[in-house]
Amino acid sequence: MPCSAPIYQCPFMIDIVSTAESAPFVTAVPTADVDRDDGAYRSWLKEAVRKVRAESGRSADTHLLSFPLPEEWGIDLYLKDESTHPTGSLKHRLARSLFLYALCNGWIRPGGPVIEASSGSTAVSEAYFAKLIGVPFIAVMPRTTSGEKTRLIEFHGGRCHLVDDPRSVYEVSAALAAESGGHFMDQFTYAERATDWRGNNNIAESVYQQLSRERYPEPAWIVATAGxxxxxATFARYIHYMQYDTRVCVPDPENSCFFDGWTRGDPEATSDTASRIEGIGRPRMEPSFVTAAIDRMMKVPDAASVAAVRVLERVLGRRAGGSTGTGLWSSLKIVAEMLERGERGSVVTLLCDPGDRYLDKYYSDTWLASQGLDIAPYTATLEHVLATGEWA
Incomplete structure (x- = not known):
């Protein structure tokens, strides 16, 4: 799949200079007056950026759902419902930011494919934006990714490249980009820098605006799972920038290295097994995971995550993906801790994507049995805390 973008010759002569007193450095000596402005490309770029920004204007903000807790507890729990985005997940915001970042950096060119390493939801959203601006899209994903996600990627005009080893998605994506003359989007490197964390209607600013008339407008905790x-990073940076007292907790599923890397201060931590909770948990410490900015992490059993999404369906009548369950489990644990300490306040977590994408996984007893997951004791824990406020 060739890239039609022009290939420019480097207008510099590169000298590598090394002395005993200093480390090697590079000097660039101009050798010609080169005008890199391509009128056709600039016209295409302006129109591509316009389309992406216009899409943002057409998308209403997502709802902040109230999870019912007894009024006398003095604690409110909310779920930011990101499943209502046009592509059905929290990753819609990320994909929009990544496309704007790459376009404005000059990395995406007319006709050149965009390639992404993903566990599914980001790829669905990126396929949507690639189609919007008229470039091909290839998603590199583990073969275990849900069939519904691959269907959605293809529905939006993308192509799926499945790999057996989830740890290989980075290298395969980079190789495909090099072979095709395209751009490897690399969400795991650029996610934290592509989003304007100071505001500009990011998810953190949206949450605080929606809470402004609630009885506890500044939440005690925000619980955000991490892929x-x-x-x-956006929540934590915005909180620090606005000088709020809110703390950020990141729950981590089984088969993810984030918790171990954070607790041990080990940026080289890895996991040899892929996460069963799609969308969160990683086999390596990703560059976008800003460990110093967050306040707390929890390790959540996968069976607990599944139990939580099933309890969510009973309480709110909404099906959600497993990552929502990971966040809800941790949020209810924090609620119980606040009650035990006699604290009042609010807790916010995320409804990341709809459960319809996972009917053959988290809502399938057959799948649970095949994975050796018993959700009964975790369901009992959740029902107990909802009835009594105590964490069994």
Missing amino acids: TGGTS
């Missing part, structure tokens, strides 16, 4: 780490 890239970009969302937790």
Whole structure:
């Protein structure tokens, strides 16, 4: 799949200079007056950026759902419902930011494919934006990714490249980009920097605006699960920038290295097994996971995550993906801790994507049995805390 973007010759002569007193450095000596402005490309770029920004204007903000807790507890729990985005997940915001970042950096060119390493939801959203601006899209994903996600990627005009080893998605994506002359979007590196964390209608600013008339407008805790780490970084940075007292907790599923890397302060931590909770958990410490910005992490059993999404369906009548369950489990644990300490306040977590994408996984007893997951004791824990406020 060739890239039609022009290939420019480097207008510099590169000298590598090394002395005993200093480390090697590069000097660039101009050798010609080169005008890199391509009128056709600039016209295409302006129109591509316009289309992406216009899409943002057409998308209403997502709802902040109230999870019912007894009034006398003095604690309010909310779920930011990101499943209502046009592509059905929290990753819609990320994909929009990544496309704007790459376009404005000059990395995406007319006709050149965009390639992404993903566990599914980001790829669905990126396929949507690639189609919007008229470039091909290839998603590199683990073969275990849900069939519904691959269907959605293809529905939006993307192509799926499945790999057996989830740890290989980075290298395969980079190789495909090099072979095709395209751009490797690399969400796991750029997620935390592509989003304007100071505001500009990011998810953190949206949450605080929606809470402004609630009885506890400044939440005690925000609970954000991590795939890239970009969302937790956005929340944490915005909180620090606005000088709020809110703390950020990041729950981590089984088979993810984030918790171990954070607790041990080990940026080289890895996991040899892929996460069963799609969209969160990683086999390596991703560059976008800003460990110093967050306040707390929890390790959540996968069976607990599944139990939580099933309890969510019973209480709110809404099906959600497993990452929502990971966040809800941790949020209810924090609620119980606040009650035990006699604290009042609010807790916010995320409804990341709809459960319809996972009917053959988290809502399938057959799948649970095949994975050796018993959700009964975790369901009992959740029902107990909802009835009594105590964490069993």
